[in-house]
Structures are given as C-alpha cells and as structure tokens.
Amino acid sequence: MTDKEIFNLHAEVCKALGHPLRIEVIDILGKGELCFTDILERTGGLKSNLSQHLSVMTNKGILKVRRHGKCNYYSLTSKKVARACILMREVLIDNLKKHQSALIKISVSG
Amino acid sequence: MTDKEIFNLHAEVCKALGHPLRIEVIDILGKGELCFTDILERTGGLKSNLSQHLSVMTNKGILKVRRHGKCNYYSLTSKKVARACILMREVLIDNLKKHQSALIKISVSG
DNA sequence: TTATTAGTTCATAATTTTGTGAACTATTAA
DNA sequence: TTAATAGTTCACAAAATTATGAACTAATAA
Numbered sequence: 692m693t694d695k696e697i698f699n700l701h702a703e704v705c706k707a708l709g710h711p712l713r714i715e716v717i718d719i720l721g722k723g724e725l726c727f728t729d730i731l732e733r734t735g736g737l738k739s740n741l742s743q744h745l746s747v748m749t750n751k752g753i754l755k756v757r758r759h760g761k762c763n764y765y766s767l768t769s770k771k772v773a774r775a776c777i778l779m780r781e782v783l784i785d786n787l788k789k790h791q792s793a794l795i796k797i798s799v800s801g
Numbered sequence: 802m803t804d805k806e807i808f809n810l811h812a813e814v815c816k817a818l819g820h821p822l823r824i825e826v827i828d829i830l831g832k833g834e835l836c837f838t839d840i841l842e843r844t845g846g847l848k849s850n851l852s853q854h855l856s857v858m859t860n861k862g863i864l865k866v867r868r869h870g871k872c873n874y875y876s877l878t879s880k881k882v883a884r885a886c887i888l889m890r891e892v893l894i895d896n897l898k899k900h901q902s903a904l905i906k907i908s909v910s911g
Numbered sequence: 912t913t914a915t916t917a918g919t920t921c922a923t924a925a926t927t928t929t930g931t932g933a934a935c936t937a938t939t940a941a
Numbered sequence: 942t943t944a945a946t947a948g949t950t951c952a953c954a955a956a957a958t959t960a961t962g963a964a965c966t967a968a969t970a971a
Binding site for chain 4: 820849850857
C-alpha cells in the first residue's frame with residue numbers, strides 16, 4: 692500500500708469525526724452501547740438522518756452494530772476513537788482559551 | 802455555551818483532519834516546523850491547493866504560522882493533534898487487520 | 912528600479928456531503 | 942393474519958468542500 696493510499700484511508704476514518712451529530716454520538720457511546728432509539732432520544736432530529744450518520748460511522752469502521760430482536764445496538768469499535776475525540780476536544784478548548792486571553796489583552800491595552 | 806455549540810466547534814476542529822493532504826501535512830509537521838515550500842516539495846500538487854488547505858488548518862486552530870522574511874513556517878499548535886491523528890491511524894490499521902483476517906477465514910472455510 | 916522568490920487570494924466548476932420525507936423491511940405482539 | 946415497533950433505504954434538493962489556474966501581494970536580490 693502506498694503512502695497516498697494510507698493517507699486516503701486515514702482521512703476517510705477521520706472524516707467520520709467531522710460532523711456535530713457524529714461527535715455527539717461518539718460522546719454518548721463513549722459511556723457504552725446504546726440502541727438506535729435511545730441514541731435518537733438523546734440527539735433529537737430525524738431518524739433517517741441519524742440512521743445515515745450511524746451507517747457512515749459503521750462503514751468507516753468506528754462504530755459496530757449488534758442486531759438483537761427489534762433493536763440495533765451501536766457501540767464504538769475501539770476506545771481509541773473516544774480518546775482521539777477527547778484529544779481534539781482539548782485542542783478546541785485550548786484554542787478557545789487562547790482566543791479569550793487574546794481578547795482580554797486587547798480590551799486591557801485598547 | 803450549549804452542548805450543540807460545543808459539538809459544532811468540536812466537529813469543525815475534527816474536520817481539519819478529514820482530508821488526505823491535511824493528514825499528510827500533520828504527519829510531516831509532527832517532526833517539526835517547516836516552511837511552505839518544503840511542505841509543498843514533500844506533498845506535491847499545486848501551491849494554491851496546499852495554501853488553501855494550510856489556511857483551513859490554521860483557521861481551525863490546528864496549525865500556526867510564523868512569518869519570517871520571505872518564508873512562512875507552519876507547525877502544529879499542539880502535540881495533541883499529532884497524538885489524535887496517530888490514534889485514528891491505529892483505528893484504521895486495526896480495521897484493516899480485522900478485515901483481512903475476515904477474508905482469510907472466508908477463503909479457508911469457502 | 913526591476914526582477915525574483917514565496918506564497919496568498921480569487922473565481923469557477925466539479926464533487927461530495929447533508930437534511931428531508933416518503934417508502935420500505937424485519938421483528939415482535941395482538 | 943394484522944398491526945405496531947424499530948429502523949433502513951431511497952430520491953432529491955441544498956449546502957459545503959475541493960481542485961484548478963490566473964492574478965495578486967510582500968519581501969528580498971540584482
């Protein structure tokens with residue numbers, strides 16, 4: 692496999708993190724497996740939309756499904772996903788702090 | 802800030818990982834700061850395209866630029882970005898392995 | 912001053928992603 | 942069998958992302 696092929700696949704997996712609803716789902720499933728309806732209850736929105744997003748995440752290999760009776764139970768394929776997500780959340784928080792402290796400096800000096 | 806606002810910003814930061822060229826750039830910059838031309842030399846492609854991708858990453862707060870003389874030096878804002886990226890790479894590798902061992906099982910049983 | 916280097920910005924077209932509602936499938940319950 | 946529940950799939954429009962090349966700007970060198 693070439694480097695470029697790896698970068699492509701890697702980006703595909705990372706894309707699965709790049710949507711607010713999918714971030715929310717990763718957050719929710721970080722605490723454990725849940726069925727579709729329970730996820731929908733927590734996130735809100737249309738079931739068709741959630742279903743499609745879950746399917747994207749499953750296809751990219753960051754979620755897995757367990758079908759049992761009428762219900763589909765979703766969970767993270769790996770704790771690594773949750774950890775990567777938390778790291779990126781920290782990057783966001785650090786950025787927000789930097790931005791805020793920059794604003795404070797401006798308002799003090801200005 | 803509401804949860805949904807956090808999920809939005811978080812997804813914005815994560816989106817910055819969701820492109821092959823940007824993954825490659827994160828890989829390259831994991832080893833340290835480089836100027837635009839050196840990055841371009843390693844990634845290939847059009848300078849305008851790279852410039853736009855670097856600008857996306859900078860705006861989302863995962864890269865920073867240092868302008869010096871004629872050159873613009875880019876670097877990761879945080880090691881956390883590189884670590885998140887490595888975790889997601891591991892998720893990919895784990896998936897590929899699982900997929901491969903599934904194929905082997907099929908070819909053995911089939 | 913003029914040219915060169917280093918990169919950014921812009922306009923545009925092509926592609927991809929997203930949200931929506933309706934239709935569909937599969938499992939269980941009555 | 943019929944109805945209800947749980948969820949998926951489909952078609953389509955709207956929005957966002959991407960690649961491309963030309964034009965532009967800023968700093969240095971001749």
